[in-house]
Amino acid sequence: xxxxxxxxxxxxxxxxxxxxxxxxxxxxxxxxxxxxxxxxxxxxxxxxxxxxxxxxxxxxxxxxxxxxxxxxxxxxxxxxxxxxxxxxxxxxxxxxxxxxxxxxxxxxxxxxxxxxxxxxxxxxxxxxxxxxxxxxxxxxxxxxxxxxxxxxxxxxxxxxxxxxxxxxxxxxxxxxxxxxxxxxxxxxxxxxxxxxxxxxxxxxxxxxxxxxxxxxxx
Ligand code: G3P
Numbered sequence: 001x002x003x004x005x006x007x008x009x010x011x012x013x014x015x016x017x018x019x020x021x022x023x024x025x026x027x028x029x030x031x032x033x034x035x036x037x038x039x040x041x042x043x044x045x046x047x048x049x050x051x052x053x054x055x056x057x058x059x060x061x062x063x064x065x066x067x068x069x070x071x072x073x074x075x076x077x078x079x080x081x082x083x084x085x086x087x088x089x090x091x092x093x094x095x096x097x098x099x100x101x102x103x104x105x106x107x108x109x110x111x112x113x114x115x116x117x118x119x120x121x122x123x124x125x126x127x128x129x130x131x132x133x134x135x136x137x138x139x140x141x142x143x144x145x146x147x148x149x150x151x152x153x154x155x156x157x158x159x160x161x162x163x164x165x166x167x168x169x170x171x172x173x174x175x176x177x178x179x180x181x182x183x184x185x186x187x188x189x190x191x192x193x194x195x196x197x198x199x200x201x202x203x204x205x206x207x208x209x210x211x212x213x214x215x216x217x218x
Contacts, residue, residue, distance in 0.1 A: 001034050001036065001132065001170070001172060001192060001193030001194075002033060002034065002035045002036070002193055002194060002196075002213060002214060002217055003035075003036045003037075003038065003055070003113065003134075003172065003193065003194070003195045003196070004024065004035065004036070004037050004038065004196055004197070004200050004201070004210075005038045005057060005085065005088070005174075005195060005196070005197040006020070006037065006038055006039050006040055006057075006197070006201055007040070007057070007090070007197050007198075007201070008040050009197070009198070009201045009202065011201050011202060012039070012040065012043075012201055013040070017039050017040070017043045017046060017047055018046065018047060019206075020037070020201075020206060021037055021039070021047045021050050021052070021054075022050075023206045023207050023210060024037055024052055024206075024210055025050055025051050025052050026207075027207070027210045027211050027214050028052050028214075029051075030211075030214075031211070031214040031217075031218050032218070033214050033217055033218055034052075034053070035052050035053075035210070035214070036052065036053040036054070036055050036082070036083070036111075037050075037052065037053075037054055037055070038054075038055045038056065038057045038084075038085060039054065039057075040057070041056065041057060041058065041071055044056060044076070044079065044081055045079055048079050048080045048081050049080050053082040053083065053111065054081050054082055055081065055082060055083040055084050055111065055113070056071060056076055056081055056083075056084035056085065057084075057085050057088065057091070058071065058084065058085060058086075058088060058091045059071055059072065059073050059076065059084040059086065059101060059105075060072055061093075061097045061100045061101050061104070073101070073104050073105055073108055073110060074104075074108065076110070077108045077110060081110070082110060082111055083105065083110045083111025083112060083113065083131070084101075084105060084110065084111075084112065084113070085113050085115055085134075085195075086098055086101050086102065086105075086112055086113065086114045086115065086130070087114055087115050087116070087125075088115045089115060089117060089136055089138045089141060090141075095124075095125075098114060098125060098128070099128055102114065102125075102128045102129070102130045103128075105130075106129075111131045111132070112130040112131050112132070113130065113131065113132040113133075113134050113172065113195070114128070114130045114132070114133050114134070115134045115135075115136055115195070116133055116134070116135050116136075116158075117135075117136065117137065117138055118135070118137070118154075119135070119154065119157045119158050119161050122135050122161040122162055122171070123161035123162075123164065123165075126161060126162045126164070126165035126167070126169045127165050127167075129165070129167040129168065129169055130169055131168070131169065131170070132169065132170050132171070132172050132192075132193075133158070133162050133169055133170075133171055133172070134171075134172040134173065134174055134195040135147075135154060135155070135158045135171065135172075135173050135174075136173065136174040136175040136195065137151055137154060137175050138175075140175035140176040141174075141175045141176065141197075142175075142176070142197070142198050143175070143176045144176055144178050144198075144199070145176040146175070146176045146177045146178065146179075146182035146185070146186075147173050147174065147175040147176055147177065147186070148173065148177065148182050148183075148185035148186040148189060148191075149182060149185060150176065152185070152189055154173075155171075155173050155186060155189035155190055155191050156189050156190055158171055158173070158190075159171050159189070159190030159191070170192040170193070171190065171191050171192055172191060172192060172193045172194060172195050173186050173189075173191040173194060173195070174194055174195035174196055174197075176199075177194055177196045177199050177213075178198075178199035179199070179212065180212040180213055180215060180216035181216070182199075183213050183216035183217060184216045187216070187217065193217065194213070194217070196213070200213065
């Protein structure tokens with residue numbers, strides 16, 4: 001699984017998100033690899049019906065109806081959104097909310113990716129049986145220094161932590177990943193995919209960099 005979080009980078013603002021998703025669609029087909037995109041929240045509807053999975057960057061545990069400004073799983077589902085990040089480092093929520101959202105997404109048959117900052121959290125939240133746990137050391141996010149080279153032990157330990165839950169949860173890792181080499185190293189260490197942002201979004205040639213990452217994952 002190759003997940004690209006677009007965050008709120010200027011490079012994918014407005015119509016640029018369409019070109020970005022089209023590029024990812026093409027590469028997904030070419031390398032037969034699952035690439036999921038998390039567009040900025042307000043642009044989800046623009047690309048939700050594309051041929052690759054579209055995930056929200058964040059989702060709120062709020063009810064259907066009078067919940068102004070909240071982004072809720074039930075309505076995302078109706079707009080063909082396939083899943084969501086939960087508890088991203090830049091948008092942390094309580095453990096109670098994490099628990100409720102994992103269950104809600106499961107009920108709706110949507111993919112859940114719970115982001116965690118360390119091995120203890122990986123172990124704790126893997127027990128909820130989300131589809132994925134994504135481990136990202138906050139200090140390496142956006143740094144250009146890859147988790148797989150700077151903190152390799154984090155991936156190996158998180159792999160063990162996730163396995164200890166004895167369910168179907170798989171491990172992803174992210175933070176500072178900028179090259180195919182970083183991706184290969186992450187996979188060697190036990191990660192089943194990656195969660196990446198700046199290394200892709202800020203690259204000059206999206207086609208080239210997404211292809212480089214995809215090749216490292218197949
Ligand atoms: O969600 C992905 C993320 O936080 C990693 O960011 O820019 O280091 O790839 P980046």
